Amino acid sequence: MRVSVVLPAKNEEQGLARTLPGLRALWPDAELIVSDDGSTDRTAVIAAEHGARVVRAPYSMGNGAAIKRGARAATGEVIVFMDADGQHDGVHLEALLAKLSDGYDMVVGARNATGQASRGRGLANGLYNRLASWMTGHRILDLTSGFRAVRADRFREFLHLLPNGFSYPTTCTMAFFRSGYPVAYVPVPVARRVGRSHIRPLRDGVRFLLIIFKIATLYSPLKLFAPVSVAFGSVGLAYYAYTFSTQHRFTNMSALLFSAAVIVFLIGLVSEQITSLTYRRDG
Secondary structure (H helix, E strand, C coil): CCEEEEEEECCCHHHHHHHHHHHHHHCCCCEEEEEECCCCCCHHHHHHHCCCEEEECCCCCCHHHHHHHHHHHCCCCEEEECCCCCCCCHHHHHHHHHHHCCCCCEEEEECCHHHCCCHHHHHHHHHHHHHHHHHHCCCCCCCCCCCEEEEHHHHHCCCCCCCCCCCHHHHHHHHHHHCCCCEEEEECCCCCCCCCCCCCHHHHHHHHHHHHHHHHHHHCHHHHHHHHHHHHHHHHHHHHHHHHHHHCCCCHHHHHHHHHHHHHHHHHHHHHHHHHHHCCCCC
16 A cells, blocks of 8 residues: 655644654655645755655645645555654554554554643543543544544545644544544554644633534534433423422423423434535445
8 A cells, every 4th residue: 555644734844854754764655745834934845855745835724724735635545644743753653554454444543641742631632532432432542643544535535524723633533433434543652742832722722622512513413412402301391390389380481491402402403414414425
């Protein structure tokens, strides 16, 4: 199998200077693609000096947008995505590719607790993992890892679903599970990144909170809407029982809660149908 390695990069000249030489030495036949997300430093120059093909954007569009540009440019049957900040070591590609040859369509390099950027990020990622595991019925070890190997034709099916921001790993993982494509996890050590992270805790913290809801609506909306509907209905029933026993009447609040329960359930039902259409494969 021809392998293409895609590294999304924004101002990562130091990380690329450490990552690319090792990659080229270990995988001389692999296609190396650096997807430059509007860098203002020597990222493109360093990438070209080490024999990588550079796909440049005139301005920053986001990590996910860089991933999509790199995936479109890749010519290999298998695409390996790696961070360009020096966290991932090319020596671990062999383990991912070996697992891929066992019949999986995506293999993810899973970090342990020591591989998280901070304690807060580790707790947040743990929450995402548990939520996604509940949604899919499969144990997900690392939902947000940027180190993964995928079959190119499978991955390109979901390019239209991928966001331009940092949540592309979450979206593509859930899309693979939803479509019945097998996913595996391989534990990999992660080094400390070179340079400063482009993630801003406050802004991206709110964004990642929205990812939790997007996970639910992307995979199985009824798993999100049905419990909310049941909660409204239960509160409405309890309030009706209270007002009936104390005032012997059916109140407007009970009617409102029952109506909300029905509306939320119907929204979930329609969302489920839309989701099914989104993942339909024609031909």
